[in-house]
Structures are given as structure tokens and as C-alpha cells.
Amino acid sequence: MEEVMIQAAHVSMRFYRELNEANSVKERLVRMWKGERQVVEVKALNDVSFTIGKGEIVGIIGVNGSGKSTLLKLIAGVLPPTQGHLLVDHDKVQLLTLGTGFDHELTGRENIYLNGAISGYSRSFLDAHVDAILSFAQLQEAADAKVRTYSSGMVSRLAFAIATAGRAAEILILDEVLSVGDLFFRRKSEARIREMIRSGSTVLIVSHAPAVIRSLCTRVLWLRQGELIMDGPPDQVCTAYERIGKEMSG
Numbered sequence: 001m002e003e004v005m006i007q008a009a010h011v012s013m014r015f016y017r018e019l020n021e022a023n024s025v026k027e028r029l030v031r032m033w034k035g036e037r038q039v040v041e042v043k044a045l046n047d048v049s050f051t052i053g054k055g056e057i058v059g060i061i062g063v064n065g066s067g068k069s070t071l072l073k074l075i076a077g078v079l080p081p082t083q084g085h086l087l088v089d090h091d092k093v094q095l096l097t098l099g100t101g102f103d104h105e106l107t108g109r110e111n112i113y114l115n116g117a118i119s120g121y122s123r124s125f126l127d128a129h130v131d132a133i134l135s136f137a138q139l140q141e142a143a144d145a146k147v148r149t150y151s152s153g154m155v156s157r158l159a160f161a162i163a164t165a166g167r168a169a170e171i172l173i174l175d176e177v178l179s180v181g182d183l184f185f186r187r188k189s190e191a192r193i194r195e196m197i198r199s200g201s202t203v204l205i206v207s208h209a210p211a212v213i214r215s216l217c218t219r220v221l222w223l224r225q226g227e228l229i230m231d232g233p234p235d236q237v238c239t240a241y242e243r244i245g246k247e248m249s250g
């Protein structure tokens with residue numbers, strides 16, 4: 001394997017959630033006083049190990065609640081694991097997610113500056129790229145309208161255009177950013193992601209669309225109830241995943 005970029009060794013992540021959450025502080029205090037407080041442990045990730053080398057394009061699949069976002073958060077350094085070791089240079093990681101950091105009372109153009117600043121772009125970078133961002137999002141005409149007047153597809157296009165405006169980081173994490181917009185925008189956004197991939201980044205992609213995973217990834221990790229149950233070539237892992245899905249639904 002080429003240079004190792006991410007190494008997870010027996011990584012576990014546990015959350016604690018209160019059962020029958022109280023509706024008020026008073027109710028909570030009364031329950032605590034009566035000894036009624038019940039906390040359950042959620043094993044979001046359980047003893048997960050893998051190594052990812054430079055240039056690999058790794059898809060992460062699994063049903064809702066299987067631990068995908070938790071794994072991305074650990075890799076991005078948002079949370080530390082409760083057990084195990086995760087070797088990754090967080091400074092090299094860029095996490096792309098959509099839909100956070102927009103103010104719907106501001107215009108599209110103003111949101112480019114707001115969301116761009118949150119994404120870490122400088123003012124001069126944004127001045128130089130604002131037109132290209134609007135053009136990629138196909139929003140030149142609507143640039144000065146408030147975002148609350150946009151359709152959800154328009155908001156997603158703008159978010160994608162901002163998130164991918166800069167140079168790709170060495171480790172690029174895409175959390176459900178593909179499959180947005182209409183068919184034409186999807187082709188365009190997939191082409192842009194391919195360009196970022198070609199620039200040599202190591203990429204992790206979470207997507208509920210097996211077609212996206214099959215067409216972009218070189219390897220797939222399948223998480224089920226926090227456990228890594230399969231790690232292999234996209235076709236093999238996606239076929240097994242789809243087979244289980246069909247069995248469960250029919």
C-alpha cells in the first residue's frame with residue numbers, strides 16, 4: 001500500500017442517551033431524586049479497524065444509524081473515540097457537508113460570503129470566486145434574491161458550489177453532497193468531484209446512492225450497527241448490501 005493516510009485500530013464510540021427524556025428541568029430533578037433516571041449506552045461504533053492509503057476513494061455505506069456520520073466526525077477530529085486509536089492528520093482533512101451555515105434572510109451572494117467564511121475561505125478568495133460560484137450553481141439571475149425564495153434544489157446547488165470552490169484538501173470527506181439538484185446538475189457535480197479526485201486527494205464518500213459509490217469508489221466499507229461487516233471492491237460490497245436490502249423489504 002502507498003503512504004497510509006488514515007488508520008483506525010479497534011475504534012469504538014459510545015454515546016449515552018437518557019431514556020424517557022424529561023420534559024422539564026423540574027421533572028428531571030424529580031426523577032433523579034426518585035432514582036428514576038435511566039441512561040442507555042449507544043454503541044455508535046464497535047471495534048472498527050481499517051487502513052486507508054493515499055489516493056484511495058473509499059465509499060462508506062450502511063442504513064440509517066449504522067455509524068457513518070460518527071466515523072466521519074472521528075476522522076475529521078470533531079470527536080475523539082471512546083476507545084481505540086485513530087491515526088490521521090486532522091489538518092489535512094476537509095469535510096464537505098451541505099445545508100449548514102446559510103441565513104435564509106440574506107441573498108445568495110451574501111450567503112456565499114457567510115458560508116464561505118465558515119468554510120475557511122478568505123475575503124479576497126471569495127471576491128475572486130463569487131461569480132464562478134454563482135455560475136456553477138446556475139444562480140446568476142437569482143444572486144440578489146433572498147435564499148428563502150429559492151427552491152431546495154437551488155439551495156443545494158449553491159451549497160455544493162461553495163463547498164467545492166477551493167482546492168481539494170489531501171483528505172476529502174464528502175458527506176451526502178452528491179445526488180443533489182436535478183440530473184444535469186448531478187452530472188456537473190460528479191464531474192467536479194472527479195476533478196478533485198484526480199488532483200490526488202484521498203477521498204471518503206458517504207452516500208445512500210449505490211450508483212454513486214459504484215461509479216466513483218475504489219473500495220467500500222459497509223457498517224452495520226456500528227460494526228464494519230465488509231470491506232472490499234465496490235461491486236462486491238454494494239451487491240451484498242443491496243441483497244440484504246431486498247431481503248429485508250420483501
Ligand SMILES: Nc1ncnc2c1ncn2[C@@H]1O[C@H](COP(=O)(O)OP(=O)(O)OP(=O)(O)O)[C@@H](O)[C@H]1O
Nearest residue numbers: 015016017042044063064065066067068069070071
Ligand atoms: N450525539 C449523540 N448522542 C447520542 N447518540 C448519538 C449521537 N450521535 C449519534 N448517535 C447515535 O449513534 C448511532 C449512529 O449514528 P450515526 O449518525 O453515526 O449514523 P449514520 O449511519 O450516519 O445514520 P444516517 O444514515 O441516518 O445519517 C445512532 O444510533 C445514533 O442515534
